[in-house]
Amino acid sequence: MTETSCTTTVLADFAVIEAVGDDTAGFLQGQLSNDIAGLTPGHACLAAYCTPKGRMLASMVVWQVANAQAPTYRALIRNDIAPAIVKRLSMFVLRAKVKLSLLPAMVQGVSCATPDAVPPAAAAAAASWPKQPAPYTVVETMAGAFIAAPCANPGQARWWHIDTTNSASASEGADSAATSAWHAADIAAGLPWVELATQDMFIPQTLNFDLIGGVSFTKGCYPGQEVVARSHYRGTVKRRMARGVVALDSASTVPGIAPGTDTFHAGAPDSPVGRIVNAVVVNNQAHVLLEVQLADVGQADLRVGTANGPAIVLQDLPYAIVANG
Template identity: 50%
Template sequence: MSAFFDSISSTSSGSVYATPLTDYAVIAATGADALAFLHGQLTHDVTGLSPDVARLSGYCTAKGRLLATMVLWRAQPAADEAADAPQLYALVRRDLADALVKRLSMFVLRAKAKLAVTALQVTGVWGEPADVDALQTAAGGALPATPWQRVDLPSGTWIAAPLVSGGLRWWWIASQAQQDQASTLATQVQRGDADHWQAADLATGLPWVAAATQDVFIPQTLNLDLIDGVSFTKGCYPGQEVVARSHYRGTVKRRTAYGQWDTMDTVPAPGTDIYDARQPQEPCGRIVDASRSGALFEITLAALDDGDLRIGAPDGAKITVAPLPYDLADGGFKG
């Protein structure tokens, strides 16, 4: 736990919360060719990414299966920018960050690009609009209010995260020095629960690929095509032919849904099978990611329509399908 969280006041009366997101890491890409290189590797348009926004993206095998999902943003250009200054950042699950950097680096070849896992700290911050003024003052400037907008402030990078109900959420990306200097910010927040943050990610349909689910899903089965995680006009990248074929032929028979349960002794791990109790012979889906209260799970559309869905076994805990903030037919984050 960083000094920032040690200094959070136990008497804060506001409704803003912060929690360290230790399951996530930030990768930096540096070098003159970094943007062009990653544009040819990832599912989203990297070279066309505006510096004031972040975007969801994926990295696939040649067969179109995802090795990672990530939140991308371009580094804010500086007037005296050095040749080795970061060009792009990617927020990924920590358990696959090192392997992701190693694999991508294998394909750099003669390009002037270098990737590395940074020491940047990732924090989830959320709160009510009424408390934003004090938070912005402490953070050093106006915070983005629209999902996927981002700003660089003295306290670090703030990216507005998608949400499904009232309030605001941000990924706060900061160096250790920035966190250590954020003493005023610490007085404006209460210590939050990381499971609360993860539950909100799941409710928005935000699919994080972890080490346990690498090389399992294609982008469409995680709904990346519905939530602006894939560009179909950017050109080639590993697996592009498979992804494009599924898109243009309309052959997607599996999608990711959101479900909840009443009681669970343990949180099901990513990759846990989902069964339809009425057709128990084989699994019909699997957990993508889960919190204490619910999960994202990839499933056949046939079972999603009318299945009696169970976790881990045909007689396992019942999972009740709940709505996502977008339609599986045509999709799109609603904010």
């Protein structure tokens, strides 16, 4: 294993929510889409936080902190929605022994050229570092937690580093090009993030959460569970998430390619057929995740912004798109 084939960038647009208390597991189990009560130290999971109508207010990566004095769970979430999600979740704590807050930590992304490479900040744990980490493997170190992020290239590895030793402003040290490359890798892996512009737009299945391990259909109730389960068991999922790229002729086209922007069939201006989920520009291309109709997967001539807007060239995801996960 090597410690020199990794690059690290500050992810200023992410935050971490911390939930502490004896009732934390049960509380989160009743709020999120995945089986939080079944989580054990060393493993994280995707989860959605939904409205009663099943539309996502947040997507997050949740894990249990090992060896904490009191039961402690943390969630990686987009920074622009984190304070409001803490406030909303706190409204439902009532008499439960749970305290929610934003963790003073810096979130970093570590991209490694080989799957067994050790992030520099984890050098002290090199002897026990996992050689082929499965996605959402959690490694706790003196420098904080490292969580294996999904990666489209099996010959590489990506880690989220929750740096609890550094509570400086996350914007300090952020490199915009490196951050964009990290987000493009999320898009290539088919990993969506709900952000402020897309809250209350999508059910979990539209963002492929049932295909990538973000929904449990065997756990108990949570907000929106009836809608999510009905779509699953009745086979009524009509929309999925696809990946695409948009060639940019000039910088003037960039503002129109943003989360929440409508997409259209070419030449059909009256009826939007989907919306952009996430978008980032790298090397004169906009990399996007987008909502699509099932019939459009892999074959439609889709445009962003208007029916005559820039063309979206659909790309493969590292997992199959099916009607029901």
